[in-house]
Amino acid sequence: MADQVCLDRGIPTCLHTEGRSADQAFEASERLFRRFNGTISDENLSEIISFDVGESTNREKYSLSAADALFNTRADKNEGAHYHGWAVFAFTVGQLEGRTWLCDDKPSEIYTFKIEHKPERCMYPHSQILAFVNGQPVTTGLRKALRRKVRSAIIASTQKQILRGLIVPSE
Amino acid sequence: MPEPKFGVQPYESSGTSPGMVQMISSVFFPNRRTLNELAGPRSLSNFHLDEPHVPAAAVQFSFDSVSRFELLRRQIKSFANLPQGWDSYRARPLSAEAITNAFAVLEQMEECGIVPSRVAPTCDNSILLRYSQFGTRVEWEFFSDGESLRVAINDSGEENILEVPSSRIGRII
Numbered sequence: 001m002a003d004q005v006c007l008d009r010g011i012p013t014c015l016h017t018e019g020r021s022a023d024q025a026f027e028a029s030e031r032l033f034r035r036f037n038g039t040i041s042d043e044n045l046s047e048i049i050s051f052d053v054g055e056s057t058n059r060e061k062y063s064l065s066a067a068d069a070l071f072n073t074r075a076d077k078n079e080g081a082h083y084h085g086w087a088v089f090a091f092t093v094g095q096l097e098g099r100t101w102l103c104d105d106k107p108s109e110i111y112t113f114k115i116e117h118k119p120e121r122c123m124y125p126h127s128q129i130l131a132f133v134n135g136q137p138v139t140t141g142l143r144k145a146l147r148r149k150v151r152s153a154i155i156a157s158t159q160k161q162i163l164r165g166l167i168v169p170s171e
Numbered sequence: 172m173p174e175p176k177f178g179v180q181p182y183e184s185s186g187t188s189p190g191m192v193q194m195i196s197s198v199f200f201p202n203r204r205t206l207n208e209l210a211g212p213r214s215l216s217n218f219h220l221d222e223p224h225v226p227a228a229a230v231q232f233s234f235d236s237v238s239r240f241e242l243l244r245r246q247i248k249s250f251a252n253l254p255q256g257w258d259s260y261r262a263r264p265l266s267a268e269a270i271t272n273a274f275a276v277l278e279q280m281e282e283c284g285i286v287p288s289r290v291a292p293t294c295d296n297s298i299l300l301r302y303s304q305f306g307t308r309v310e311w312e313f314f315s316d317g318e319s320l321r322v323a324i325n326d327s328g329e330e331n332i333l334e335v336p337s338s339r340i341g342r343i344i
Contacts (some may be wrong), residue, residue: 149332
């Protein structure tokens with residue numbers, strides 16, 4: 001059963017949430033996708049992603065391909081709002097969840113991350129980043145030095161992928 | 172094919188610019204012509220970044236009438252006019268405080284003759300300012316809430332991250 005609102009936005013039926021509940025089971029090897037303006041070069045990836053609390057990604061498990069991240073789920077398909085020419089940054093769940101993070105000046109604060117599957121009406125794979133300090137949820141902005149540290153580590157890792165030249169899938 | 176909803180093209184120094192510099196925060200809107208298409212290349216002297224309806228646009232500026240640092244200041248100022256969600260997620264226009272802090276460091280750089288290699292807005296709600304100093308790559312991030320980071324990056328990519336309070340902005344580069 002398709003969601004007509006999502007169809008009007010040009011989103012393929014398989015991505016509609018349509019009553020499906022969230023699935024919080026993630027494998028460490030599962031990739032997470034985040035789109036960015038394709039004009040930004042590989043040397044400037046630090047500009048295209050934030051690891052603050054609540055940042056959005058799409059999970060691989062329920063995506064047809066990384067290119068699903070190029071759908072704009074908020075605009076009518078006739079508005080020309082698909083992200084043609086944009087690229088996708090991919091990293092794995094394990095890169096974020098599989099370790100603890102520290103700021104050098106406060107080693108007693110141990111930060112961990114978790115990915116939460118949080119489906120949106122027209123984008124079932126939608127997920128978001130959660131952060132914890134000493135096991136307690138971080139609800140306001142995560143410390144910027146830590147965001148920078150995480151971002152740089154993931155961008156520098158060999159597991160990340162930069163996917164360019166993707167074609168926005170059609171219905 | 173439809174165009175992306177919008178995007179941002181930051182300044183990057185080519186190092187060999189013959190007198191024109193490709194600017195600045197180029198915001199593209201769907202089904203709307205850019206300012207370049209509307210008017211073609213224009214000199215900075217008759218272009219206003221605060222022009223209504225086009226918060227910032229792709230424009231080629233002449234160096235004849237204005238200094239590089241003045242161009243950079245105008246570029247940074249234009250980041251305040253970015254639309255909500257300009258990164259297609261939840262990035263916001265940059266705050267006056269972030270811009271003021273960026274100006275303060277840029278002023279120090281101008282006095283020292285250090286030209287940034289890149290100035291850009293980031294998805295982390297900051298202004299990034301990058302340059303080289305004594306063989307070290309330095310990146311500043313000026314956040315909208317007034318906090319700032321100075322990151323020194325060595326040849327092997329290791330980062331030394333320093334949180335800089337507002338009271339010290341403009342006193343170190």
